[in-house]
Amino acid sequence: MLRQTEEAEFKERRARAGAMAALVLIALLVLVARRPPPTLLPAERQTVETEKPQVCVHTLLENEVEEESILWSLELARELGASEIVQFFPWAYVEREPGRYSWTLADRIVRHAEMQGLGVIARLGLVPDWARDGKTETLNYLTEESFPAFAAYAAAFAERYAGSVDHLIIWNEPNLNFEWGYQPADPARYGRLLRASYGPIKRANPGAVVMAGALAPTLEARGGGAGLNELEFLQDLYDLGAAAFFDALAIHSYGFRQPPEAEPAPDRLNFRRSELLREIMAANGDGHKPATITESGWNDHPRWTQAVRPSQRSAYTVRAFEFAEKNWPWLENLCIWALRYPADVYSYPDNFTLVSADFVEKPIYFALQDYARGRARRQSPWLPPPRAGR
Amino acid sequence: MNPQLRVLRALTLTLPLLVLAAGILRHYQPPDPAIAFAAGEIVIGVDGSFPPFAYDDGGELRGLDIDLGLALAREIGLPARFVSISFNGLYDALISGKVDLLISALRVEPARRDDARYTQAYYDNGLVLVSARGAPLDADALSGTRIAYEYASSADSQIRAWERDGARIEKLPYELPAYSLDALRFGQADGALTDATTFRLYKREQSEWQPEIRYVTHDPYAIALRRDRADAWKLVESAVSALKESGELAKIVAAWL
Numbered sequence: 001m002l003r004q005t006e007e008a009e010f011k012e013r014r015a016r017a018g019a020m021a022a023l024v025l026i027a028l029l030v031l032v033a034r035r036p037p038p039t040l041l042p043a044e045r046q047t048v049e050t051e052k053p054q055v056c057v058h059t060l061l062e063n064e065v066e067e068e069s070i071l072w073s074l075e076l077a078r079e080l081g082a083s084e085i086v087q088f089f090p091w092a093y094v095e096r097e098p099g100r101y102s103w104t105l106a107d108r109i110v111r112h113a114e115m116q117g118l119g120v121i122a123r124l125g126l127v128p129d130w131a132r133d134g135k136t137e138t139l140n141y142l143t144e145e146s147f148p149a150f151a152a153y154a155a156a157f158a159e160r161y162a163g164s165v166d167h168l169i170i171w172n173e174p175n176l177n178f179e180w181g182y183q184p185a186d187p188a189r190y191g192r193l194l195r196a197s198y199g200p201i202k203r204a205n206p207g208a209v210v211m212a213g214a215l216a217p218t219l220e221a222r223g224g225g226a227g228l229n230e231l232e233f234l235q236d237l238y239d240l241g242a243a244a245f246f247d248a249l250a251i252h253s254y255g256f257r258q259p260p261e262a263e264p265a266p267d268r269l270n271f272r273r274s275e276l277l278r279e280i281m282a283a284n285g286d287g288h289k290p291a292t293i294t295e296s297g298w299n300d301h302p303r304w305t306q307a308v309r310p311s312q313r314s315a316y317t318v319r320a321f322e323f324a325e326k327n328w329p330w331l332e333n334l335c336i337w338a339l340r341y342p343a344d345v346y347s348y349p350d351n352f353t354l355v356s357a358d359f360v361e362k363p364i365y366f367a368l369q370d371y372a373r374g375r376a377r378r379q380s381p382w383l384p385p386p387r388a389g390r
Numbered sequence: 391m392n393p394q395l396r397v398l399r400a401l402t403l404t405l406p407l408l409v410l411a412a413g414i415l416r417h418y419q420p421p422d423p424a425i426a427f428a429a430g431e432i433v434i435g436v437d438g439s440f441p442p443f444a445y446d447d448g449g450e451l452r453g454l455d456i457d458l459g460l461a462l463a464r465e466i467g468l469p470a471r472f473v474s475i476s477f478n479g480l481y482d483a484l485i486s487g488k489v490d491l492l493i494s495a496l497r498v499e500p501a502r503r504d505d506a507r508y509t510q511a512y513y514d515n516g517l518v519l520v521s522a523r524g525a526p527l528d529a530d531a532l533s534g535t536r537i538a539y540e541y542a543s544s545a546d547s548q549i550r551a552w553e554r555d556g557a558r559i560e561k562l563p564y565e566l567p568a569y570s571l572d573a574l575r576f577g578q579a580d581g582a583l584t585d586a587t588t589f590r591l592y593k594r595e596q597s598e599w600q601p602e603i604r605y606v607t608h609d610p611y612a613i614a615l616r617r618d619r620a621d622a623w624k625l626v627e628s629a630v631s632a633l634k635e636s637g638e639l640a641k642i643v644a645a646w647l
Contacts, residue, residue, distance in 0.1 A: 178476075182488060383563060
């Protein structure tokens with residue numbers, strides 16, 4: 001009888017110990033699962049070595065799957081001698097549900113950029129499903145009713161990254177119907193978006209620089225099917241009193257097939273078209289505000305109608321920096337579109353990049369690096385054109 | 391058995407079969423173009439800055455993709471209307487319903503398949519390994535050969551991949567892809583690696599030159615439609631098949647490339 005009781009007690013103790021061990025194991029598993037994944041941040045903050053701090057590149061890190069790709073891209077930007085990057089932080093990625101922000105990706109990008117010693121100019125846009133009216137599927141469609149929600153996102157961004165990311169571009173190319181959700185480009189509505197965003201951003205981060213524009217270079221006439229040229233769009237913004245709601249202008253200025261020194265004209269798209277925008281700023285009493293070219297460059301696809309040769313692209317790009325440094329004291333940074341795409345699109349846009357999707361530096365990367373770091377220009381990496389009979 | 395019961399029993403047995411047969415017939419019947427393209431026309435999005443596929447010729451769009459769009463529309467029995475869109479806006483125009491389909495030298499992109507549905511390929515712009523007549527090259531045995539290519543292009547990436555796999559290639563990088571074909575034609579290279587379109591355009595200029603070519607990668611160009619436009623997709627897919635079978639697609643490609 002006694003033995004039976006002891007056996008029963010032993011079994012009970014064993015069962016309890018087993019249950020306890022299982023609980024400990026589960027707790028350990030939960031702890032391991034909840035531990036943050038190992039980060040690839042460098043141990044020490046890096047420094048950009050550059051003699052030309054206005055050199056800047058536009059990155060596209062928002063669609064990177066692997067953290068390594070973010071790290072390698074930003075290392076390449078630093079090694080290029082760029083002091084700043086322009087990076088898109090899509091609202092639709094951060095606020096998938098109203099009021100619930102997920103900053104994981106944005107944190108990762110900002111922290112990696114900081115550790116590489118790079119400044120960040122943030123471009124904000126792309127509308128979450130819940131903030132659209134349900135009538136259209138384009139992610140660029142923002143109704144007026146959702147302006148406060150966008151402003152709240154912009155303010156939350158400004159607050160979170162105050163001191164790290166102080167330059168915020170409101171929207172991208174709002175003078176193109178496509179970028180304005182397939183609605184006619186509308187300076188008045190864009191002006192109201194600036195107005196809705198400006199106060200909340202400044203309250204969240206008084207040091208923030210709210211950048212308007214990022215207007216697309218286009219010759220579209222008023223009422224045109226694709227948008228409105230950026231010169232009239234900017235003048236309209238001033239006429240509507242929007243000057244009070246931005247601190248700096250973001251400019252998109254591509255060279256297309258012309259050299260960087262080509263004279264600007266309202267009916268011509270080229271690099272110096274920026275000067276026409278600058279004249280409008282000055283004429284409207286805004287000459288004291290700085291500007292940044294947040295997209296620029298040349299394309300060297302062998303078949304695109306607006307492309308130049310790779311050697312021209314390198315030379316034009318370096319000369320564009322030289323021209324801007326000499327002639328445009330109002331320009332803070334000149335940012336090249338684009339450092340690298342996360343994946344090839346297998347068409348001419350791939351030839352806007354400085355580095356291929358598989359991280360191979362193109363000749364223009366080295367040309368720009370030599371310029372930024374004050375080195376003698378190295379030889380072209382290609383052979384001279386073949387000649388018959390050699 | 392009661393005759394009424396007999397009829398009821400027959401109906402019970404045959405009705406599901408009839409419904410099934412109707413479903414099968416409907417599935418295999420071509421959709422009605424007037425319903426699939428309710429506007430009575432086929433609106434085609436195209437980037438008109440990319441010859442020879444589509445380009446602006448004095449205000450008129452011309453090119454391989456334009457001819458293909460016209461032929462497809464004829465096959466379906468509706469007029470075609472082209473809308474010129476910059477490359478970055480193509481898929482957004484499709485998804486937002488601004489256009490019915492995209493014909494714009496677009497490679498099939500698996501990442502787009504949540505939104506877009508592609509037809510069968512109408513052209514392959516993969517990389518081709520070109521070599522002299524009678525001296526075909528094997529992509530798996532390139533060690534010791536001199537290969538010309540465009541620096542920093544997809545051909546460059548492919549050659550780097552071969553090197554990672556152990557091939558010891560004598561690399562001849564050029565600024566332009568056409569130079570790599572020049573190098574081969576002048577006997578300064580054993581092979582040239584370039585995309586099929588570059589090769590075809592070059593070959594048109596050098597009609598007497600008869601090299602060997604082998605595709606080493608595939609880069610299929612296809613027509614993209616919205617994923618939820620199943621009937622429209624069926625019509626376009628059938629039309630592409632018909633153009634292939636009749637030889638008209640080959641004629642269109644040959645006219646431009």
